[in-house]
Amino acid sequence: MTLRRKETLAAWLFLLPGFVGFAIFVFGAVVFSSVLSFFEWDMLTKPTFVGLRNFTKLFLADKTFHLVFRNTLWFVLGTVPTRVLLGLIFALILVRNVPGRTFFRAAIFLPVIIPTVAAAMVWRWIFNADFGLLNDFLYQIGVSNLPRWLSDPKWALVAIVILSVWKDVGFSTVMFMAGLQSIPTTVYEAAKLDGANAWKTFVHITLPLLSPTTFFVIVINVISSFQVFDQAYVLTGGGPGNATNTIVYYIYNNAFQWFRMGYAAAIAWVLFGIIFIATFVQFKYQRKWVYYE
Amino acid sequence: MRKLLVVLLCVVALSMFSATKIRFSFWGSPAELPPYQEIVKQFEAENPDIKVEIINYPWSTYFDKIQAMMAAEDAPDVMFLHTIPSWAAKGVLEDLTPYIEKSNFPVSAYNQELLSTFMYKGRIYGFPRDNDTTVLFYNKDLFDEAGVPYPDYSWDWQKFLDAARKLTKKDARGRVIQWGVVLERNKWHLWIHMNGGRIVDNYDSPTKCTLNERAAVEAIQFIADLILNYKVAPSIAELAQLGSSAELFTTGRVAMVLTNAAQINMFLTNKSLRFGVAPLPYKLTRSNTLGGAGFVMYSKSKNKDAAWKFMQFLCGPKGQAIFAKSGDAVPAMRTPETVKAFVSNPPSEQERLIFFTETSFGVKFPQIPGWWEIFEYVTRELDYVWTGQKSAVEVLEYVTEEVNKMIKKFGTW
Numbered sequence: 001m002t003l004r005r006k007e008t009l010a011a012w013l014f015l016l017p018g019f020v021g022f023a024i025f026v027f028g029a030v031v032f033s034s035v036l037s038f039f040e041w042d043m044l045t046k047p048t049f050v051g052l053r054n055f056t057k058l059f060l061a062d063k064t065f066h067l068v069f070r071n072t073l074w075f076v077l078g079t080v081p082t083r084v085l086l087g088l089i090f091a092l093i094l095v096r097n098v099p100g101r102t103f104f105r106a107a108i109f110l111p112v113i114i115p116t117v118a119a120a121m122v123w124r125w126i127f128n129a130d131f132g133l134l135n136d137f138l139y140q141i142g143v144s145n146l147p148r149w150l151s152d153p154k155w156a157l158v159a160i161v162i163l164s165v166w167k168d169v170g171f172s173t174v175m176f177m178a179g180l181q182s183i184p185t186t187v188y189e190a191a192k193l194d195g196a197n198a199w200k201t202f203v204h205i206t207l208p209l210l211s212p213t214t215f216f217v218i219v220i221n222v223i224s225s226f227q228v229f230d231q232a233y234v235l236t237g238g239g240p241g242n243a244t245n246t247i248v249y250y251i252y253n254n255a256f257q258w259f260r261m262g263y264a265a266a267i268a269w270v271l272f273g274i275i276f277i278a279t280f281v282q283f284k285y286q287r288k289w290v291y292y293e
Numbered sequence: 294m295r296k297l298l299v300v301l302l303c304v305v306a307l308s309m310f311s312a313t314k315i316r317f318s319f320w321g322s323p324a325e326l327p328p329y330q331e332i333v334k335q336f337e338a339e340n341p342d343i344k345v346e347i348i349n350y351p352w353s354t355y356f357d358k359i360q361a362m363m364a365a366e367d368a369p370d371v372m373f374l375h376t377i378p379s380w381a382a383k384g385v386l387e388d389l390t391p392y393i394e395k396s397n398f399p400v401s402a403y404n405q406e407l408l409s410t411f412m413y414k415g416r417i418y419g420f421p422r423d424n425d426t427t428v429l430f431y432n433k434d435l436f437d438e439a440g441v442p443y444p445d446y447s448w449d450w451q452k453f454l455d456a457a458r459k460l461t462k463k464d465a466r467g468r469v470i471q472w473g474v475v476l477e478r479n480k481w482h483l484w485i486h487m488n489g490g491r492i493v494d495n496y497d498s499p500t501k502c503t504l505n506e507r508a509a510v511e512a513i514q515f516i517a518d519l520i521l522n523y524k525v526a527p528s529i530a531e532l533a534q535l536g537s538s539a540e541l542f543t544t545g546r547v548a549m550v551l552t553n554a555a556q557i558n559m560f561l562t563n564k565s566l567r568f569g570v571a572p573l574p575y576k577l578t579r580s581n582t583l584g585g586a587g588f589v590m591y592s593k594s595k596n597k598d599a600a601w602k603f604m605q606f607l608c609g610p611k612g613q614a615i616f617a618k619s620g621d622a623v624p625a626m627r628t629p630e631t632v633k634a635f636v637s638n639p640p641s642e643q644e645r646l647i648f649f650t651e652t653s654f655g656v657k658f659p660q661i662p663g664w665w666e667i668f669e670y671v672t673r674e675l676d677y678v679w680t681g682q683k684s685a686v687e688v689l690e691y692v693t694e695e696v697n698k699m700i701k702k703f704g705t706w
Contacts, residue, residue, distance in 0.1 A: 043361065043364040045383050128535075132534075148531070148680075151530035152530075240677070241676040
C-alpha cells in the first residue's frame with residue numbers, strides 16, 4: 001500500500017464513527033420521519049398509510065395547531081428583535097473600556113450556559129404573582145394592576161419571552177462584540193478625519209460593516225426561536241389553557257403523550273418548511289442590506 | 294484452591310441458567326420503591342427458581358420507554374400501567390381470565406367497580422394496585438386557631454366554604470398568606486359528581502358528553518368561585534409556582550387539601566404538623582374518585598408461567614398487604630390482612646377507615662378509547678375558567694361540542 005492510500009484509508013477510518021452516527025441518528029431519522037408523516041402509527045399496531053391526510057388535517061382542521069403556530073410566531077416576533085437589539089446595545093457598551101466590563105460580560109453571558117430547566121425554576125419564583133421579585137419591584141415603583149404572569153393567559157407568553165431573552169441575549173452580545181472588534185480601526189480614523197460625528201459613524205460605518213454579523217445573529221435566532229420548547233415545558237406546561245403551547249411542544253405531545261407518531265412527524269416537517277422558508281427569505285433579501293468587504 | 298473456584302463458578306453458572314428471569318417495570322420516585330423491593334424479595338425467597346429484575350423509570354419518561362420496548366417486541370413481562378383497555382385493544386396485554394380460572398385466584402376480593410376498569414370485552418387484563426381515593430385532610434392547629442370545628446360527615450359545600458373563608462388570612466397588602474383550601478387541577482370531575490352531574494351519558498359506553506348540563510356547569514363555577522370570588526383557594530394555574538398541593542399543606546400554608554393517601558408520607562415529614570382525615574364535603578350526593586393503575590402481563594412474554602406466578606404474589610393478598618402496609622395506597626383487594634395493614638398507620642385507625650368508606654362512593658372514569666386525551670383537553674380548557682378569562686357556561690358549551698366530536702372520532706373498543 002502506498003503512503004497515499006494508507007493515509008486515505010486512515011482518514012476514512014477516522015471519519016467512519018462520526019459518519020455512521022450521522023447516518024443512523026440524523027440522516028436515517030430524517031428519512032424515517034419523512035416516510036412516517038404519510039402514516040398513522042402508535043408504535044404498537046402496524047402503521048397504516050394515510051397519504052396526505054396528516055397534512056390536510058394539520059392545515060385545514062386542527063385548530064390547536066393553528067393556535068400553537070400563532071403562539072410560536074408571536075414568540076419569534078417577541079424574542080428575535082429584542083435579542084438582536086439588546087445584544088447590539090450591550091456589545092456596543094461592553095466593547096469599550098467601561099468600568100466593571102469583565103463582570104458585566106460574564107453576567108450577560110452566564111445565562112447562556114445555565115441549563116434552561118434550572119433557570120426556569122428560578123424564574124418561576126421571580127414571576128410569582130404575589131411574592132415574586134418582579135411584581136414586588138413593579139409594586140414598589142407604583143404599578144397598581146400587577147400582571148399575574150404565568151397564571152394569566154394574556155401574560156404567560158410575555159413571561160416566556162422575557163425569560164428567553166434573558167437566557168440567550170448573551171449569545172447575540174458575544175457575536176456582536178466579535179463583529180465590532182473585527183471592524184478595522186483605520187475606517188474609524190478616516191471617518192474622524194472627514195469630520196463625522198458619533199451618530200454618523202455608527203450609522204454609516206459600524207452598522208454596514210457589522211451587517212454580516214447582524215445577519216448571522218438574526219438567522220440563528222429565528223431558527224432557534226421557532227423551536228422553543230423547554231422554557232414552556234418547565235415554566236407553564238404550555239398553559240394556562242393553550243396560552244404558551246408551541247409547535248415543538250405540540251410535536252412532543254403528539255409523539256410522546258398521545259403516541260401519534262405519523263402526525264407528529266408531519267408537524268415536524270411543516271415546522272422544517274416554515275423555518276426553511278423564513279431562512280430562505282432572509283438569505284434572498286440579505287443582498288439589500290448586508291455588506292461584505 | 295483452583296478446583297474450588299471452578300466448582301464455584303459452575304454452581305454460579307448453573308444457578309444462573311436454571312433460574313427463570315422475568316422483568317418487572319413500574320414508575321415512581323425512589324421514595325415509592327420500598328414496597329416493590331419488599332415484594333420482589335419475599336417472592337424470590339418463596340420461589341428460588343425465579344429471578345425478578347426491577348425496571349424503574351420516573352413517570353415522565355415511563356410510557357415512552359415502555360412503548361418503545363413494545364415496538365421492539367421486548368417489553369417487561371409484568372408491567373405497571375394505567376388505562377388498561379386501551380392497551381388491551383392493541384393486543385399487547387395477555388388475557389388473564391384463563392389464568393385466574395386455572396389457579397383459583399381470589400379475584401372476588403377486589404373492588405369490582407375498580408376491577409371493571411381493567412376489563413376489555415368482558416375479559417380481565419390486569420389488577421389494580423390500589424384505589425386513588427380522595428379525602429379531605431385538614432390542619433388541626435389552623436382550625437383551632439380560627440375557631441372552626443373539625444370537618445365531619447355533616448359537611449356540605451356550604452359548611453366547607455364557610456370554613457375555608459374563616460381559614461384564609463391576608464397580609465396588609467391584600468396578599469393571601471394562608472389559604473383555606475388548595476384544589477388540584479385534575480380533580481374537577483369530582484365536584485361535578487358531588488353535584489349530581491355527569492361527564493358523559495353512560496360511563497360504560499358513552500355516546501355523548503353532558504358537561505354542558507346544569508349540574509356540571511354549577512360545579513365548575515363553584516370551583517372558579519372558590520378561587521376568584523371568595524379567594525379562599527390559590528389559582529390552579531399558579532400551583533406550579535407555589536409548590537404542589539401537598540407541599541403547601543405540609544408547610545402549613547393551607548388549612549385543607551383534597552388529595553389521596555399517597556401524600557401522607559410527605560405530611561409526616563413535618564413533625565410539628567397535626568393533621569386529620571375527614572370525608573369529602575357533599576352537595577347533592579357523596580362522591581369520590583375511583584381509579585388507579587395496576588399490573589398487567591405482556592402478551593409476548595417468553596415466561597408467562599413465571600410471570601403469572603409473580604403476579605399471583607404481587608396482586609394477591611400478600612402483595613396487596615405489603616402495598617397497604619406502606620400506608621400510601623388504599624388496597625384495591627379487601628381482605629382482613631390488607632385492611633389491617635392499611636389502618637395501622639398514622640394518623641389513626643379510625644381516620645384511616647374513612648378511606649374505605651369514601652372508596653365506596655367512588656365513580657370511575659368513562660370507559661372509552663382516548664379518554665385521557667379527552668380529559669387532558671377538558672382540563673386545559675378549564676384553565677380559562679380558573680383564570681377568569683371565560684365563564685364556566687361558555688367553556689363547557691364549546692368543550693361539550695368538541696368532546697362529542699372526539700367520542701365519535703375515537704369510536705368504541
